[in-house]
Amino acid sequence: MGLDTGVAGATTAGRDRGGAAARRRTGRWRRALLAALVTGAIVIPLSAATRPGIPAPEPAALAPLTSATLDEAYAANRADAAEASRMAAADGDDRRAAADRAMADPARHFLAFDGRGEGQAAEVFGDLAHAERVAVLVPGSDTSLDTYDRFRATALNLRRQLTLDAPDSRTAVVAWLGYRTPHTVSTTVLTEGRADQAAPHLREFIRQLHGITGREARVALVCHSYGTVVCGRAAAGLDVADIALVGSPGTGADSAAGLHTSARVWAARGGDDWVADVPHISADLFGTTVGFGTDPVSPAFGARVFAAGDGGHSDYFSPGSASLANLARIVLGETSEVTTRA
Structure with missing residues (x-):
């Protein structure tokens, strides 16, 4: 029995070492591929499918947004x-x-809509x-009205978590697709x-x-993701209490202090998020800056790093996840309850 157990343990340990080695090899290949992509981005442009012009009316002319004009x-x-x-x-x-028909449902509430x-x-x-x-x-890349439902799902999950954690608190969540996101x-x-x-x-919009x-x-x-670059560029002087960066390739700043914000800056990355393999560089190639600099979860960046569990790049808002629980605590101001990364 003891011999069998020892052999099994050795076999398991061998598998673990082999698996770890395989993961390291895969990681090296992915990093090399991503580095080549970054280096070749300007020299060899990549094509991305774009949606042809879609007819839609001009956005509605609205009165200045106040609590009194919300229903209008x-x-x-x-x-x-x-x-x-x-x-x-x-x-x-x-x-x-x-997609547009679903957004016209009487139960939906949009501060802005542009179907073009x-x-x-x-x-x-x-x-x-x-x-x-x-x-x-x-949101990050590849988010549009055609893929909006998955973005909406993240907002709904956060809203449910806030309600679960603090049922008596007055909270709201806004899914802001206010820019043309890049293609991955x-x-x-x-x-x-x-x-x-x-x-x-x-x-x-924050104003x-x-x-x-x-x-x-x-x-x-x-x-999230490329959205962290957007938040990094907008952060200076922004009237917000907290900025949480999840699955970030970088913000374009060398450090949290470089964002020039009085907000608390948080960062997290799931254990299986491929963005960990993105080279955290910022290089000038033919007059264009490629890459986004310091990794926000690194000590050098100086953010408050919180636990995100073992999830992947699309799992930060999954029900029951450590990342969703911590994001809700950040939104609620329960900062002492936020769990840190192991």
């Missing part, structure tokens, strides 16, 4: 989504027509007018160009948000 804005954007659905259907785009092209939207979950804590989610397989995902375009829109909720409401930015 929600109604106008639902009407806009309904019209966009009709126009897409007439153009033969059944996929977009279905890849589309933009800002959807509210909860009673924004009376919220004391607001989370604004900023493209040169734009390796540079700050889209983030630079998005940053002023995010700053303006409008405080006009609705009042200055007493505490806002947390929850930024």
